Amino acid sequence: MREFDLVIVGGGPAGMAAAIAAREKGLENVVIFERDHSLGGILNQCIHNGFGLHTFKEELTGPEYAYRYAVKVDELGIPYETGTMVLDINDKREVTIISPGRGVETVKAGAVVLAMGCRERPRGALNIPGFRPKGVYTAGTAQKLVNIEGVVPGRSVVILGSGDIGLIMARRMTLEGAKVKAVVELMPYSSGLKRNIVQCLEDYDIPLMLSHTVVDIRGKDKLEGVYVAAVDSKNVPIEGTEEYFECDTLLLSCGLLPENELSRSCGVVIDPRTGGAVVNESLETSIEGVFACGNVLHVHDLVDFVSEESARAGAAAADFVKNGRRTGGEQIKLIPGNGVRYTVPGTVDVTNVEQEVHIRFRVTGVFRNSSIVMTCGGSEVFRRRSRILVPSEMQDVVIKKEKLEGLSGEMTVEIRGE
Amino acid sequence: MIKELTCICCPMGCALTVEVEGDKVVKVEGNTCKRGADYAVSEITAPTRVVTTTVISVQGRPVPVKTAVPIPKDKIFEVTEKIKSAEVSLPVNVGDVIIEDLYGSPIVVCAKVG
Ligand SMILES: Cc1cc2nc3c(=O)[nH]c(=O)nc-3n(C[C@H](O)[C@H](O)[C@H](O)COP(=O)(O)OP(=O)(O)OC[C@H]3O[C@@H](n4cnc5c(N)ncnc54)[C@H](O)[C@@H]3O)c2cc1C
Ligand code: SF4
Numbered sequence: 210m211r212e213f214d215l216v217i218v219g220g221g222p223a224g225m226a227a228a229i230a231a232r233e234k235g236l237e238n239v240v241i242f243e244r245d246h247s248l249g250g251i252l253n254q255c256i257h258n259g260f261g262l263h264t265f266k267e268e269l270t271g272p273e274y275a276y277r278y279a280v281k282v283d284e285l286g287i288p289y290e291t292g293t294m295v296l297d298i299n300d301k302r303e304v305t306i307i308s309p310g311r312g313v314e315t316v317k318a319g320a321v322v323l324a325m326g327c328r329e330r331p332r333g334a335l336n337i338p339g340f341r342p343k344g345v346y347t348a349g350t351a352q353k354l355v356n357i358e359g360v361v362p363g364r365s366v367v368i369l370g371s372g373d374i375g376l377i378m379a380r381r382m383t384l385e386g387a388k389v390k391a392v393v394e395l396m397p398y399s400s401g402l403k404r405n406i407v408q409c410l411e412d413y414d415i416p417l418m419l420s421h422t423v424v425d426i427r428g429k430d431k432l433e434g435v436y437v438a439a440v441d442s443k444n445v446p447i448e449g450t451e452e453y454f455e456c457d458t459l460l461l462s463c464g465l466l467p468e469n470e471l472s473r474s475c476g477v478v479i480d481p482r483t484g485g486a487v488v489n490e491s492l493e494t495s496i497e498g499v500f501a502c503g504n505v506l507h508v509h510d511l512v513d514f515v516s517e518e519s520a521r522a523g524a525a526a527a528d529f530v531k532n533g534r535r536t537g538g539e540q541i542k543l544i545p546g547n548g549v550r551y552t553v554p555g556t557v558d559v560t561n562v563e564q565e566v567h568i569r570f571r572v573t574g575v576f577r578n579s580s581i582v583m584t585c586g587g588s589e590v591f592r593r594r595s596r597i598l599v600p601s602e603m604q605d606v607v608i609k610k611e612k613l614e615g616l617s618g619e620m621t622v623e624i625r626g627e
Numbered sequence: 628m629i630k631e632l633t634c635i636c637c638p639m640g641c642a643l644t645v646e647v648e649g650d651k652v653v654k655v656e657g658n659t660c661k662r663g664a665d666y667a668v669s670e671i672t673a674p675t676r677v678v679t680t681t682v683i684s685v686q687g688r689p690v691p692v693k694t695a696v697p698i699p700k701d702k703i704f705e706v707t708e709k710i711k712s713a714e715v716s717l718p719v720n721v722g723d724v725i726i727e728d729l730y731g732s733p734i735v736v737c738a739k740v741g
Contacts (some may be wrong), residue, residue, distance in 0.1 A: 256691035256737060257679050270679055272691050272738035276721050302738045356681055359689035384680055384707050406674065407726040412700065
């Protein structure tokens with residue numbers, strides 16, 4: 210059986226950053242398993258720019274951002290095996306993989322980093338009645354078709370959902386000569402970035418229909434058109450508001466879900482709020498020596514945050530391999546309070562914190578002139594005022610170790626208006 | 628003339644009301660900070676965008692490319708068309724230039740392909 214100190218599952222930005230950090234901590238025997246034929250993950254198909262402003266202080270396209278990390282992986286001589294899919298991980302950290310070259314193989318890992326990314330919500334999750342004619346794709350599938358395969362799936366397009374991938378694809382299809390008739394959004398606001406609304410829709414006069422949804426589809430074998438209707442405050446379609454749009458393509462952009470089938474099958478405890486693993490301050494899951502980072506842990510909007518988080522996971526995994534687990538510290542349990550949907554991590558053991566700990570979360574709605582407040586046992590540990598907090602932006606709070614020393618029990622993270 | 632814009636510089640997304648005389652901005656309202664005013668001036672007087680697209684290589688695989696610097700916004704379609712008709716043969720690498728100058732910008736390759 211081949212043995213590795215560290216096995217990394219997935220070679221996207223998360224997997225690459227984790228591998229680099231582990232190697233820089235002196236761990237030699239590291240490997241990345243990637244099911245695709247190259248490193249880079251979802252970034253390979255995200256050819257638009259806007260990546261890496263925090264990390265490189267310039268705006269890169271997705272492939273350029275991935276390339277910088279792939280070059281680093283090569284420079285450090287970190288081995289990676291592409292075309293290799295991880296099938297199973299057990300609690301002894303035996304990892305089963307399949308590849309064309311070696312067939313099914315089980316390898317032994319000192320530690321594992323899960324970096325499988327996320328996938329789009331399947332269309333079954335959407336409540337569109339009727340047939341499933343040709344011409345209905347998720348926005349990410351369409352992105353892959355256009356940017357990787359070089360195939361433009363249609364000439365006239367309606368997009369359901371105004372998340373960033375849908376907005377990006379509205380512009381992309383327009384530049385490829387298609388007519389994008391409308392972007393339809395159920396909610397009264399878009400979950401996409403302002404910048405994308407301006408530069409992907411307004412620049413091309415593509416209408417954004419808020420509080421609307423697709424109620425019916427016409428076309429038996431091939432899509433012919435869709436019916437769009439306004440919805441009331443309970444998201445119920447309002448009768449008589451239906452409008453027909455002729456189109457050969459419907460793109461669904463309805464959010465992302467961490468890709469955790471593998472984690473579940475090996476018994477990692479999943480947080481239903483994030484769809485990702487429950488982790489501690491070291492980004493270690495409920496299985497000892499198995500770490501998680503990037504979009505498989507919680508869906509990120511900024512790849513810079515993915516890289517930074519994953520470097521911490523890689524460093525923690527290297528530390529685990531070299532020094533084993535440090536135990537015995539006081540546990541602090543993080544509780545999402547008013548306005549906070551979840552926190553990553555869920556628990557903090559102060560003994561394992563080197564200098565500081567990152568606490569990341571999303572807010573439940575739009576909060577203006579409010580503060581992020583953390584309290585533990587009646588005393589305030591952290592407070593930061595913000596002019597605006599929005600659900601589409603992940604919050605990142607960094608707390609120094611000194612602030613946490615001596616604390617135990619529950620620490621509440623909440624938003625307070627003032 | 629009055630123009631309405633949304634500032635894209637931060638998540639506040641302030642609704643800007645811009646008073647324009649000829650091609651000059653005389654007043655910006657609705658911005659919460661100076662960045663909003665600067666944005667309004669550049670959007671009104673000389674809006675520019677980085678264009679990213681693909682060009683199908685001789686071998687058939689798409690190659691992602693971009694304008695190295697922002698180009699005038701009203702030239703987006705023209706630039707995209709010109710890029711599409713460029714002849715590109717694999718292999719290519721990040722940073723390769725496929726067109727020297729389109730409205731002041733070189734067109735550069737964004738990925739290693741082939
Ligand atoms: C369409 C889209 C547009 C985006 N736009 C922006 C933007 O403009 N700016 C920005 O900053 N961020 C953007 N993001 C976010 C950013 O790209 C992601 O946060 C980032 O790519 C996540 O990295 P990751 O490594 O966690 O996941 P991924 O990039 O998804 O990589 C996961 C990798 O794991 C592999 N894998 C999965 N399961 C297995 C298995 N069982 N065995 C082996 N390998 C496996 C996959 O093949 C993949 O290569 C965008 C994301 C998407 C989806
Ligand atoms: S004007 Fe200032 S505060 Fe308002 S959106 Fe622009 S950058 Fe943000």
